[in-house]
Amino acid sequence: MKSKLLVTTGCVVALVAGTAAQQRALINGAGATFPNPIYSKWFDEYHKMHPDVAINYQSVGSGAGIRQITSQTVFFGATDGPMTSEQLLAAPGKIFHFPTVLGAVVPVYNIPNVRAELKFSGPLLADIFLGKVTKWNDPAIAKLNAGATLPATDITVVHRSDGSGTTYIWVDYLAKVSPEWKNKVGVGQSPNWPAGIGGKGNEGVSGLVTQTPGAIGYVELIYALQNKISYGPVQNMAGEFVKATVESVTAAAAEAVAKMPPDFRVSITNAPGKSAYPISSFTWLLLYENPKDKAQSKVMVDFMKWALGDGQKLAAGLGYAPLPDGVVKLELAQLAKVKVS
């Protein structure tokens, strides 16, 4: 009995020691759910190329990601809404923002017996989400969609019940196209929604929209594609109705390259340009300029170089748009400033 116990303990210790010896570096990060699919793929691919490195990412939300990197419980953070100046000041050291991919938020809808693709404009979306347009056959919607027969169904607005970066991108756009939205609701991750029901996560919103006749909501592009929910083109600043695709999202970022601020904290919603999709956004990875653990820093810098290079090829397959070359060049210059020794 005693020898059996000894042998079992010995095996367990050997197993643990074996796995511990294998991982030369285990890096923890946390943050946004918006880029979770592409980050998971990246960390997995990177681990295949470097088996002694494991990067662990928890998609707990942008707010939690910012909190955790500020309190240094994780090595890197991820967020859809850039950190505010107050948040940056509250951190114990300087934090760099690194845009990683581009994503799009699309308006999804579910109207019984309507198969045609509906066109939306920014002010119309704002009015719907403010609760001012309440029926699908409202003249404001009919004006943009001359050919479609719209029923007299009530519009059920579906928004996020949890604080979210996707929400941040959506309301950031609405505030730019609707002064009433800007004054009444404002921009943030948990706005005081004037109308509608809340679903938890992109999955919750997709679920509610597909289940509720007459519903309209907003989700990341990949959710609309994978769940096969109808989503419509949105009118951009140039007046064109553009549907969210890899090309139209990249076009939205291309304009921003010229005016990119040095800390990369920029909003590209309602971007100028004929083929730009107006509800696009960067998503950022957060790293300290001078972290305590230099070994982990070296690994992360190497990972970032790969992600900004070969990693971008994996983005389109998951519904994200790769970064424009101009942005990548600027980021590599900032990456060089992160201390690795």
Next chain:
Amino acid sequence: MPQTRTSGDLGFRIGTGLFGFVVIAIVGMIAFELTRQSLPTIQKFGLNFWRTQTWDPIAGQFGALPFIWGTLYSSILALAIAAPIALGIAVFIAELCPARIQRPLVFLTELLAAIPSIVYGLWGVFVLVPAVRALETSMPEVLRRLPIFSGPARGVGMLSAALILAIMVVPFTSSVAREVLKSVPNTQREGAYALGATRLEAIRAALFYARTGILGAVMLGFGRALGETMAVTMVIGNDPNVTASLFAPQYTMAAVLANEFSEAADPLHLSALVEIGLVLFTITLIVNLLSRLLIWSMARSARGPAVATATQAAAA
């Protein structure tokens, strides 16, 4: 009666006493930490936190009235639906059903309690909500004009939440009520039969005797309904609203905590959420305490009269 205490016995007493103390200490620490973390909003808003309806994290305005309303409304409504059903089950199992099917029936009711909350939520989204939407749309116009049935028929809302809570509360309430009914001494029922009561009247006599315990069981169910999170947040619509309408989407304290806590970065927002947690903690603690006291008093009084007569006989 003198007890010989060895050192082993003393060690055992101290050890188990320590475990019991640890549980009390944990509850105390939870209460302390919740209060400490919610001090910023307590100092800023004071009592207005409970009276205002606006919950606006962007503007920094926090009023918790919609959540308190939603929690109490959904729990009380759930109880109103569940209590008769649970009592019916308890009476049937304890008094009426043949011994053969008693154990399978008990097993099946308890099985409902074992289903995780989120599974209820998923079932609610895919089965209950469409059914409730169909019910709401088929309601006649004359009823739809009443404030309690007003508003567009969406499916998600207070009615779905109350129904799903009722289903979750039934197993707890029925099993405690069943135990309470079993603890009613047979002399009560026999006495009733001796006085010429029918089966139903004898059951009523037993129920009357067990009334405090049954009230305790109902309150235990209430305590469970107050804290339910995942099932409720998936079917209630998550819209902070103070309205009597059953069709309107509303919000509960547990749901807002589950939804907003992980993303809340602003310290005031976090503190407001923790204060909501503190209120939920206090209400649940009080409700559970009262229900336990009621059940204990019932169990004590069951033995009470026998002890009284015994001491009387001993004194004579």
